[in-house]
Structures are given as C-alpha cells and as structure tokens.
Amino acid sequence: MxxxxxxxxxxxxxxxxxxxxxxxxxxxxxxxxxxxxxxxxxxxxxxxxxxxxxxxxxxxxxxxxxxxxxxMIEHYLSLAHHEIDNTKKSQIRLGLPPIIGTYYFPQVAGQLLSTGLLKQTNIVESGSDELLKKLKKGDIDIALLGSIRPLHFNDIDSVHLGSRPFVIIVSPENPLSNRDSVSFSELIAERFINLTDKYVHPIAFKAYYEYADIDPNVVYYSPDISWAKSLVKANIGIAFIEKDVINNSDGVKILEITDDLPVRFNISVATRKGYILNESEKHFMEIIEQMRVS
Known part of the structure; x- marks a missing residue:
C-alpha cells in the first residue's frame, strides 16, 4: 500500500x-x-x-x-517508514526537555560518553508536550519527559524515574522571605513570574490556583528559567518552580507549598509501545534508568 x-x-x-x-x-x-x-x-x-x-x-x-x-493507516505507514529508515543509521534519537537536560541528564552523561553512546545520540530539545507528539509520530524514538503525574498512555511505554516537588521562590526583599512555607491562598496579592508552555509548570500552577480558588496576577511569562529566577531576585514577582532548579547562588528564598495536592514534577523515560530497541538503545535505556530523581 x-x-x-x-x-x-x-x-x-x-x-x-x-x-x-x-x-x-x-x-x-x-x-x-x-x-x-x-x-x-x-x-x-x-x-x-x-x-x-x-x-x-x-x-x-x-x-x-x-x-x-x-x-490511522497513514500514521502507521509513516511510522513504519521512519523506524525502518532509522535502522540504516546508528543514531539514538532522544527527546530532551530543558529542565531534565540541564539538571538531571548530566548525571548519566559521563557514563554515556565513556560507552560511546553519547556520541551516537542525536538530541532533540523541546518541551515535554511537543516531544511526546514527536515520539508518537516517530520523529524520535526515546524521550525523557516531565509531567505533573506519572505517564499513562495506551500507545506509550514508560519507566517512572521519580518525582520532585514544586515550590514558591521569592526575593529576600519580599516579606514572605521570613517564612519557610506558604499556602496558595495566601498568594492572592502577589505578582507571579511564570514559565511559558514550553514547560509543564503552567499545568501544575493551574491545578494549585484552582484548588486555592484564587485568580493569580501573572505579570510576565519567561521562556527561560535563569531569567525567571533573576526577575524574582530583583523582586519583580514570585515564581512557582520545580525545587531542584534552585541553588544557593540564585539569591532567592524557597518556600514549601503546604497545599495537599498530588501534583509533582515527574520524570519518565518513554518509548512508543511496540518499538523494538536495537542493542545500543537497550544499553542507553539501562543507563538512563539509573538516573536519580529523589
């Protein structure tokens, strides 16, 4: 056909x-x-x-x-062409979102380098939603994905690597900096610096503010985490962010969120259901699954 x-x-x-x-x-x-x-x-x-x-x-x-x-027929025909054409190449086609690529992937990059697998890896950088589409379409074969809950899709196989909490960060000049925790309902008067839809944060942010029944005042959407942290440090606003992206040199205060919601930053490694890994990809997956997210 x-x-x-x-x-x-x-x-x-x-x-x-x-x-x-x-x-x-x-x-x-x-x-x-x-x-x-x-x-x-x-x-x-x-x-x-x-x-x-x-x-x-x-x-x-x-x-x-x-x-x-x-x-559906066209999709699977196209997918078959993608997968079969890729057998002629030695590349590992990996989807990698910005946060995972910056803060978690380096944990295993050294081992991938020593085994020669990093050199074989063709990395596609994008947000998790876009990478999931590319994975289903066959443009990539393996993806590290962020989500607010563990992945559950009929056409995707995934291994859950762990999850981390979301937190609020504020400037040392903000009165909230005297605290260690806060509930979302207490943030109704605050200005927010949000990340763009390139990240999973807006989905989690929405879950929290709807739970608290508030209408947040978002003054800016940042496409870059470092930029967002700089704006918070300058007391332009506060931010809702994944905890591990904050370090001591950022000059901001972390506040734990007290609201009891089952929403965290989950990290999974995913492939298409039924996709047959080659030997390099199998070894690659074994190393990726050693990534520590806790």
Missing part, C-alpha cells in the same frame, strides 16, 4: 472531484484514478462510484469506512 494513495483518497472524500484533488497535489488526474484503483484492489471493495446523471463523484460506504480509518 502506498501512503500517498491514502492521502489522495482522503482528499477525494473531501473534495469529491478528481480534478480538484489532482490540482491540490500538483499531479495529473490519472495519478488519482490509479491510486483509487490500487486501494480498491487492496481492500477488495468499490470505494468510489461516478454518478454521471448528476455529474458527481460518490464515495461508497466502504470508502467512507476507509476514510474514517485513513488517518
């Missing part, structure tokens, strides 16, 4: 006109006709009929059923 045949047929269902589909893909009309014939032979059913009396193309019930499943 040709993956393009499915694309052509989906367009035919949409436009119900062979000429229009041919123009859409910049091909000749017989190309579309032959694609439909191949699909009809593949599935042993007539997918399209021509209503000459009304000068229109009619999609049969079998055709509509194929169209309904076409996106």
């Amino acid at each position: 040709h993956s393009k045949d499915i694309k052509y047929f989906d367009a035919l269902v949409k436009f119900q006109n062979y000429t229009r589909v041919a123009e859409e893909f910049s091909v000749k009309q017989p190309t579309i006709t032959q694609a439909v014939k191949r699909l009809e032979k593949e599935f042993g059913s007539q997918l399209v009929v021509q209503d000459w009396s009304h000068q229109k193309t009619v999609i049969t019930r079998a055709g509509l059923l194929l169209s309904k499943n076409g996106a």
